[in-house]
Amino acid sequence: MALIRKKDVTQWLQTAWSTKQATQPAHDDKTGAQIYSEPFQICLLPELLTQGRTQALVHEMINKVHWSRKQMDLYEFYQSTDLSNMAECHLLTNFLQLLRKQVRPWLEEVTGLKLDYVSASCSMYTCGDYLLVHDDLLKDRQIAFIYYLSPWEGAEEWNEEQGGCLEIFSSDEQCFPQFPVQRKIAPKNNQFAFFKVGARSFHQVGEVTTFDYPRLTINGWFHGATNEAFVADSSRAFPRLSYLQPDINNRPKLGLLLNDVYLKAATCRSIQKRIEENSEICLYEFFKREKFELARAQLLNDETLSWRRQGPANAHNYEVLDLSTAKGTVEELLQLFRSNAMFHLLRDFTDLDLYGVDAITPTCSVELQRWSHGNYTVLGDGLVSEDNTLDLVYYLNAAEGAAVITYLSPEVEQRSAAVENGQNVSGDAEQTLDEEMEEEEECHDDSVLLTITPVDNALNIVYRCEGTTKFTKYVSRNTPLDKGPVFVISCSYKE
Ligand SMILES: O=C(O)CCC(=O)C(=O)O
Ligand SMILES: [Fe+2]
Structure with missing residues (x-):
């Protein structure tokens, strides 16, 4: 606590915080305190607690804290309950007192903001864990803070290979975060970081790639008046897919591309029945094997194909093919999906008005x-x-x-509903659940409608109702991709 008690440091920070400098970080030589101003203001204070206190804190976190696994589209890590709810953890309770009694008034002085209360919990990221791009904007959150704990010898400050950096994004005119990452702040023992929550405060926790240590933090927010940016934020929308009419000029011969079995009337009837009952089906070996092999080889080897990264970073991160550079079998397959013949086939598979006299504007x-x-x-x-x-x-x-793609039903508040996804698969854990947890489990089971497991040359067909949502799960570095990247042709059809 030595640092924030020093009057001259407080004054220096106050001035540095209120004067928005150019790209150079402001740096206090005596204390090592730093303020970055780009792409948004972040302050780093080394040595928050007196030497040697972090070991005991970590000991308590590892031995006394009850961790729950958080797993959703946006994150995978362990989290504790709020620090105010941890009577048996004396050091963490003391830490909360420090945040309330000393850090809060000090932050008010430095930032000029009125801060009413603090919420804080512990987070633990193990190898493969991450928290994707977000802005922290919610109601009355004013200042976000993270206190890093890594008291292990030789690992007091993490290096690039260990992952787990706090990664900072810049944003465009419409406040969408942009690739690439602008700044990386590595976990550093006893360092306290904070920033003002706003419409541009986009950040993420990069995947932890070391098995040697967990990434441990105490983090949370100082709350005050309703954040103005939060009110404005509700009108911000993600970009949508663009829909096109069937391509009538292109007449692919289905018989040359598809596995013959999928062109038989009897097969079409069973597919239709199955989709009617289940809203989905997986058609294995959909294209003729040689077509599939040709397309795969081309995708892996053809350097004239042009790929671009699809942002904004808070919505997605994958590459899409510039369709104008497609040729050979890849082009043939892509053209097929847009062709009248495909709309016709899908009508036969589903009885949807995608083709024929009743199809008014299929896209x-x-x-x-x-x-x-x-x-x-x-x-x-x-x-x-x-x-x-x-x-x-x-x-x-x-x-x-x-x-891997997960479809979720519309009714429940999505993120909280499926947070416990994948939890309690072991029978032991199941038995210790109290009733409240069981309810959460049920809620989660209801919200996951379908998970698509990747299989080569399989065409998955999913009929989704209005409001249904989906995401493709983050690909962690623990997922073996020895044969190269995975390619997905993803299409949506509307009547
Ligand atoms: O742990 C960090 O560095 C950031 C955590 C964070 O962004 C959050 O929990 O909202
Ligand atoms: Fe955050």
């Missing part, structure tokens, strides 16, 4: 995606279907656990 969107480590999509308006849609998902060079 589709087609995208060829390339998935590698670190790629993801998150839930958001852009992925909520406004109308009923028929989705097709076709994998090439599939790998277990990469580009």
Whole structure:
């Protein structure tokens, strides 16, 4: 606590915080305190507690804190309850008192903001864990803070190979975060970081890539008046897919591309029945094997194909093919998905008005995606279907656990509902659940409608109702991609 008690440091920070300098960080030589001003203001204070106190705190975190696994589109890590709810953890309770009694008034002085109360919890990220791009904007959050704990010898400050940096994004005119990451702040023992929450405070926790240590923090927010940016934020929307009419000029011969079995009338009837009952089906070996192999080889080897990263960073991170550079078998397959023949076939598979006299304005969107480590999509308006849609998902060079798609039902508050996803698979844990937890489990089971497992040359067909949402899970570095990236042809059709 020595640092924030020093009057001259406080004054220096106050001045540095209120004067927005150019890109150079302001740095106090005596204390090592720093303020970055770009892309948004962040302050780093080294040595918050007196030497040697962090070990005991970490000991308490590891031995006494009850951790729950948080797992959703946006994150995967362990979190504790709020520090105000930890009577048995004396050091953490003391830490909360320090935040309330000393840090809060001090931050008011430094930032000039009125801060009423603090909420804080402990977080633990183990190898493969992450927290994707977000802005922290919620109601009355004014200042976000993170206190880093890493008291292990030789690991007091993490290096690039260990991952787990706090990564900072800049944003465009419409306040959408942009790739690439602008600044990385590595975990450093006993360092306290804070920033003002606003419409541009985009940040993430990069995937932890070391098995040696967990990334431990005490983090949370100082709350005050309702954040003005939060009010404005509600009108901000994600970009949406663009839909096109079927391409009538292009007449692919289905018989040359598709596995013959899918063209038989009897097969079409069973597919239709199955989709009617289950809203989904997976058609294995959809294209002729040689077509699939040709397309896969081309996707892996053809350097004239042009890929671009699809942002904004708070919505998705994967590459899409510039369709104008497609040729050969890849082009053939892509053209097929937009062709009248495909609309016709899908009508036969589903009985939807995608073809024929009752089809007034059938449309589709087609995208060829390339998935590698670190790629993801998150839930958001852009992925909520406004109308009923028929989705097709076709994998090439599939790998277990990469580009897995989850569909969620519309009714429940999505993020909190599926937070416990994947929890309590072991029977032991199940038995110790209290009733309240069981209710949460049920809620989660209800909200996950379907998970698509990647299989080579399989065409997944999903009929989704209005309001249904989906995301493609973050591909962690623990997912083996020895055979190269995974390719996904993702299409949506509307009547
Ligand atoms: O741990 C960090 O560095 C940031 C955590 C964070 O952004 C959050 O919990 O909202
Ligand atoms: Fe955050």
